[in-house]
Amino acid sequence: MKIKLLSLALLGMIVLFSCKESAETTATEESATPNDTEFDAKVAVVQALFKAHEEEDLVKMDALLSDSLVYSPPRWNDNQWLGKAEFLEGIKATHENAENLKFTPGIVLPDTTAGAYFAGRNHPIQQTEPTGVGIIRAYGSWSSTNAATGDSGSVKWYGLFVVNDDGKITLISGYFDALDSGGQTGEE
Numbered sequence: 793m794k795i796k797l798l799s800l801a802l803l804g805m806i807v808l809f810s811c812k813e814s815a816e817t818t819a820t821e822e823s824a825t826p827n828d829t830e831f832d833a834k835v836a837v838v839q840a841l842f843k844a845h846e847e848e849d850l851v852k853m854d855a856l857l858s859d860s861l862v863y864s865p866p867r868w869n870d871n872q873w874l875g876k877a878e879f880l881e882g883i884k885a886t887h888e889n890a891e892n893l894k895f896t897p898g899i900v901l902p903d904t905t906a907g908a909y910f911a912g913r914n915h916p917i918q919q920t921e922p923t924g925v926g927i928i929r930a931y932g933s934w935s936s937t938n939a940a941t942g943d944s945g946s947v948k949w950y951g952l953f954v955v956n957d958d959g960k961i962t963l964i965s966g967y968f969d970a971l972d973s974g975g976q977t978g979e980e
Contacts, residue, residue: 830925831909831911831925831928833955833959834911834925834928834953834955835909835911835928835930837856837953837955837959837960837961838909838928838930838953838955838961840852840856841853841856841857841961842895842930844856845883845886845893845895846893846894846895848887848893850880850883850884850887853880853883854876854880856959856960856961857876857879857880857960857961858876858956858958858960858961858962859876860876860962861875861876861879861961861962861963861964862874862875862962862963862964863875863876863878863879863963863964863965863966864964864965864966865879865882865966866949866966866967866968879964886936888939889938889939889940890936890937890938890939891936891937891938891939892935892936892937892944893934893935893936894934894935894936895932895933895934896932896933896934896935896946897909897930897931897932898931898932899931899932900933900948907931908930908931908932909928909929909930909931910928910929910931911925911926911927911928911929926954927952927953927954927963928952928953928954928955929950929951929952929953930950930951930952930953931949931950932948932949932950933946933947933948933949934946934947934949934968935947947968948968949966949967949968950966950967950968951964951965951966951967952964952965
């Protein structure tokens with residue numbers, strides 16, 4: 793009889809601790825779930841910046857950028873961070889030298905182009921708590937026509953963006969093959 797009672801007590805404790813662990817795991821998983829609404833809103837800001845760049849609209853681009861923007865251009869500059877004025881100056885130069893700017897979102901895969909925007913706790917540097925959206929990563933290609941020569945080209949590109957609570961971009965770090973002389977770039 794003692795063995796039965798001891799077995800039942802042991803079984804009861806196992807069930808009790810299993811339920812508690814399951815509840816803790818569920819609560820932890822729920823708090824770690826990225827907020828899709830926040831992600832979608834921040835991606836929309838990045839997409840609006842790309843659209844304004846395609847339209848060569850510096851006024852719209854300026855309105856989407858925080859006055860405190862920090863910018864790391866894709867070209868080599870000893871990893872010096874620049875500000876909003878330098879970013880817009882580079883974009884203006886691109887607009888003067890390129891026509892038909894177009895961003896095609898997505899990572900080029902053998903059978904498709906997919907997955908243009910990513911964010912979340914797996915990024916190596918978080919600007920917010922691990923459950924927040926943090927840094928938006930955008931992948932795609934920029935194409936354009938050289939205004940002087942009429943030559944067309946494209947370049948694979950990706951960038952990192954931080955969008956603040958006011959819907960303004962506060963950080964941009966751009967990457968592309970700067971040695972590719974065959975195509976035009978989406979930004980200076």
